[in-house]
Amino acid sequence: MTILSKIMEGVRADLEVRKAACPQPVVETEAARRSPARDFAASLRGEGVGLIAEVKLASPSRGVIRADLDAAAVARTYVTSGADAISVLTESRWFGGSLSSLDDVVDVVGSDGPPVLRKDFIVDSYQVLESRAHGADCILLIAALLNQAQLSHMLHQSELLGMSCLVEVHDELELARVVDSGALIIGINSRDLRTLEVNMATFERLRPLIPAGRLVVGESGIRRREDVERLATAGVDAVLIGEAIISAPDIDAKMKELRCNV
Numbered sequence: 001m002t003i004l005s006k007i008m009e010g011v012r013a014d015l016e017v018r019k020a021a022c023p024q025p026v027v028e029t030e031a032a033r034r035s036p037a038r039d040f041a042a043s044l045r046g047e048g049v050g051l052i053a054e055v056k057l058a059s060p061s062r063g064v065i066r067a068d069l070d071a072a073a074v075a076r077t078y079v080t081s082g083a084d085a086i087s088v089l090t091e092s093r094w095f096g097g098s099l100s101s102l103d104d105v106v107d108v109v110g111s112d113g114p115p116v117l118r119k120d121f122i123v124d125s126y127q128v129l130e131s132r133a134h135g136a137d138c139i140l141l142i143a144a145l146l147n148q149a150q151l152s153h154m155l156h157q158s159e160l161l162g163m164s165c166l167v168e169v170h171d172e173l174e175l176a177r178v179v180d181s182g183a184l185i186i187g188i189n190s191r192d193l194r195t196l197e198v199n200m201a202t203f204e205r206l207r208p209l210i211p212a213g214r215l216v217v218g219e220s221g222i223r224r225r226e227d228v229e230r231l232a233t234a235g236v237d238a239v240l241i242g243e244a245i246i247s248a249p250d251i252d253a254k255m256k257e258l259r260c261n262v
Helices: 003-021 024-033 071-080 099-109 125-133 148-160 172-181 201-209 225-234 251-258
Strands: 050-055 085-089 116-119 138-142 164-169 185-189 215-219 238-241
Touching: 003 125, 024 125, 050 071, 050 251, 071 085, 071 099, 071 251, 085 099, 099 116, 125 138, 125 148, 138 148, 148 164, 148 172, 164 172, 172 185, 172 201, 185 201, 201 225, 225 251
Parallel strands: 050 085, 050 238, 085 116, 116 138, 138 164, 164 185, 185 215, 215 238
Antiparallel strands: none
């Protein structure tokens, strides 16, 4: 069994618990009460390479990254350090996340701060509604976990809720499906979900296959300024970075290093 399979077992089990505790009609009502979602893509289209800073306590490849992580405090630092958007990992068993952390970040950011991405393993329409109910402006959809009908449905559902979708791919077949789906924000993840190995050449191989007009995000393995510069040369619009920032002794200084206007 791959690590991804193990993660998905826990995701589905936890999802059923949440569905029982908070039925879908309740979640729909909460989602409808939220203020309109902010434009995730627009926040990343400024000068240079956009930066999505991630709140993440742990990962399967590294284990606990920052044991004393305070999601709200980190989000405040991200805002003052100029993050273009903030990603919050909400999967609990492998990444140490939670929906309460998402709530905390959304509250800290407020109505005038950068948009917030809910990053999780979303495979059910309930999770899409749940994301908007907790204030997410954008959600991550992983092409490897969804067939074409599911992907199209969740893109449409998110659009109806006013949310954006960052759709993640790992190879040419996934990318072709995502391009056909009409997704406007495409993330190229350089980490193999089966082995957890990172190869940034994946981005360089896939980027030329993405049509003009889509916003392209680089994910995984981005640790230093040189990595951002390499992806910028290959045509990245924004980068999503978690471990390198969270583990830094000085988060503000690390973000300034990574926010190079190449």
